[in-house]
Amino acid sequence: MNRFDRITAILIQLQSRKIVKAQDLAERFEISLRTVYRDINSLAEAGVPIVGEAGVGYSIMDGYRLPPVMFTKEEARTFITAEKLMEKFTDFSTQSQYQSAMYKIKAVLRSSEKSMVENLESQIAVRLNSKPFSNQKSNTLDVLLKSITEKKIARIIYTAIHSDDPMERVIEPVGIYHENSYWYTVAYCHLRQDYRNFRSDRILEIELTENPFENQHAPLKDFLSTGGEPENLRLIRIKVEKRIVQYFQDQKYYYGFVSETIKGNEVEMSFLTASIDGFARWYLMIAPNATILEPESLKEKLRKLISEISQKL
Numbered sequence: 001m002n003r004f005d006r007i008t009a010i011l012i013q014l015q016s017r018k019i020v021k022a023q024d025l026a027e028r029f030e031i032s033l034r035t036v037y038r039d040i041n042s043l044a045e046a047g048v049p050i051v052g053e054a055g056v057g058y059s060i061m062d063g064y065r066l067p068p069v070m071f072t073k074e075e076a077r078t079f080i081t082a083e084k085l086m087e088k089f090t091d092f093s094t095q096s097q098y099q100s101a102m103y104k105i106k107a108v109l110r111s112s113e114k115s116m117v118e119n120l121e122s123q124i125a126v127r128l129n130s131k132p133f134s135n136q137k138s139n140t141l142d143v144l145l146k147s148i149t150e151k152k153i154a155r156i157i158y159t160a161i162h163s164d165d166p167m168e169r170v171i172e173p174v175g176i177y178h179e180n181s182y183w184y185t186v187a188y189c190h191l192r193q194d195y196r197n198f199r200s201d202r203i204l205e206i207e208l209t210e211n212p213f214e215n216q217h218a219p220l221k222d223f224l225s226t227g228g229e230p231e232n233l234r235l236i237r238i239k240v241e242k243r244i245v246q247y248f249q250d251q252k253y254y255y256g257f258v259s260e261t262i263k264g265n266e267v268e269m270s271f272l273t274a275s276i277d278g279f280a281r282w283y284l285m286i287a288p289n290a291t292i293l294e295p296e297s298l299k300e301k302l303r304k305l306i307s308e309i310s311q312k313l
Contacts (some may be wrong), residue, residue, distance in 0.1 A: 001029065019056060083099075084126045091133050091142060130201070130250065140183075140200050154207065156169050174195070185197070234273055236272075238283070238293060241290070255271055
């Protein structure tokens with residue numbers, strides 16, 4: 001990147017955040033701190049009202065805005081790719097807001113870039129094995145984000161994996177994360193008086209209340225620092241005959257499917273589940289063609305279930 005493009009990019013980054021640290025700029029553009037200071041000084045000399053505070057970072061005075069930006073073809077292609085992902089991996093409300101933003105972005109593209117974008121839109125597709133939300137017109141993600149930013153309690157109707165009965169939960173969301181085709185929220189649950197993970201497709205209804213959070217919460221990264229395996233989930237590993245895997249491709253995601261490895265005529269599969277009992281009942285369907293690798297508690301649960309079944313035959 002030449003110096004002019006870099007200085008322009010620095011100006012855009014300064015406008016995108018309230019405060020930007022010199023070290024962050026140095027790492028992004030792979031330049032020295034001395035070069036960052038020189039570029040910032042060039043912007044100030046050009047009339048950009050930059051405020052700098054030692055040990056804090058740089059910011060631009062309120063009210064200053066860069067004139068409309070022209071995007072490159074590479075950036076325009078990236079927007080279209082992101083739009084396709086947003087259509088499949090976010091809820092209806094978030095999709096609508098992103099689509100509105102995309103209209104504004106496309107409006108400032110040059111004619112040649114608009115033609116390129118129109119041609120590219122039909123050449124990108126995203127296919128899903130499961131639905132990330134309970135219905136297509138869900139506003140789950142949007143309400144969760146509002147709850148997090150406004151620090152207001154949310155009320156949800158939730159169906160746990162081990163129960164068919166929806167239950168009302170009052171939660172204080174800490175953050176959201178995407179993993180294995182689903183969105184999750186880590187939240188403080190008033191019913192359990194503890195932190196829990198709630199999967200987006202099991203949230204049947206959600207509403208934001210006017211009640212402020214009652215607790216102070218650690219950052220999301222602290223809850224995920226153990227490798228992304230929440231405390232209330234158990235790891236399960238099984239080995240299944242490859243020829244039967246095709247018959248439960250969709251079901252496996254409902255039971256916490258994480259990954260699989262093909263080894264000859266068998267497939268080793270890993271799951272994260274909140275209910276050993278619920279997983280055991282599902283496993284009975286494939287048990288003749290599968291082997292449990294871990295945990296031992298799953299084997300014990302199955303022995304008990306099989307014993308109960310045999311007594312009724």
